[in-house]
Each structure stands twice: as C-alpha cells, then as structure tokens.
Amino acid sequence: EIVLTQSPATLSLSPGERATLSCRASQSVSSYLAWYQQKPGQAPRLLIYDASNRATGIPARFSGSGSGTDFTLTISSLDPEDFAVYYCQQRNNWPYTFGQGTNLEIK
C-alpha cells in the first residue's frame, strides 16, 4: 500500500502567518491527493481534492499544489479557526491511505 508521510508532525505558528504543510507519497499518486482538516471531536472536513482544487465552501486562503509524490497545503494567512490537525489522503491505489497528520497549533 502507498505510505503517505506528512511533515512536520507539529507546526507552531501565530494567526496571520503563512502555513506550509507537506505530504510525500511512497510512490506516485498522480494528482489523486486530498487534504482534510480535523478539529477535536469532529469528523474530517475535505479542503482540497485532486491536489489543487478547493472543495465547496473552502476559503481561498487554502491552496494545494504538487503531483506525483510531493504535495503541499498552504494556508496563506492563518485564521484562529484554522488551528487543527491536517491529513493528506491518496486515492490512486486501493487501499486508500492517509498520512499520519500534521498538528497545526497556536504559537
């Protein structure tokens, strides 16, 4: 199965700063990669699909890039509500797999 490795494990930033989260795949997933946000006690929420497309209702400060094995989620200016855990997920190969998550915390 495809292993997704996210970095960093924890990212400490302040509101208004720019966040850059990374996801690396153990083999190419083409552009079949998504990003999710999960807050405590909630289900994950789809942010980005097919590497760079924002899901419905997602603010423009969220953007995704990459293809093949290296992907990035960028939050251009952090809002207090953005502090959460972020997961990447591939659907190029079954079983679909998730990364281990990046915890974006307030500095």
Place this chain on the structure above:
Amino acid sequence: QVQLQESGPGLVKPSETLSLTCTVSGGSISRYYWSWIRQPAGKGLECIGRIYTSGSTNYNPSLKSRVTMSVDTSKNQFSLKLNSVTAADTAMYYCARHGDSSGYFFDYWGQGTLVTVSS
C-alpha cells in the same frame, strides 16, 4: 444537505462481531461509492472498505478476512460487519461518501460512533 448518521452498539466483546449501519438522509444513496473509515483515539485514519450501490465492494487487505459490507438502497443505508474483534479494533468509526464532484474523495462524513472492544 446530505447527512450521514452511524448507529450501532458502542461496546462489543472480544471475539464477537461489530455491526454498524450508516443512514443517509437529504439525498439518494444510489450511484455513489460509500466507505467506512476508522480512527483509534489519538491516531490516524484507516479506510476499512468501500461499497457501490450495486453492492460491489473493496476491502482493505489488512482487514479483508474479517469485513463484510452491504447496502440497502430501499432504506438509504449501508452497513459494516467486522468479526472476531479485539481491543485493536477499538476506534471511532466513520461512514463517508465519495463525492462525484470532489474527485471521488470523501465529501460528506458522519459524526462518527465510538466502538469499544472490551469484556
């Protein structure tokens, strides 16, 4: 607005069968793929399996020998059975839809149901 709701026992004894149902409201279950995903406390997410409304299934190889999924389109429901459970199966279980306008990624999720395996 599509909504998903998981239901089933919150406590299952070791070696027994975990059974969950996901009820879909606000939209039809037809012509979509639906999945079960689980998350142990404080850990990451694992896809258990997916089912199409025709009944076609794909299971995670790590769980394949213990998993059965089914769909009931008349009730707008799909279900999960996981047999021979152990403490390692204790987790939050989510059902989710593969959205056809979101690259077939998981666009709608249930709130999750916590299942504990313990005697």
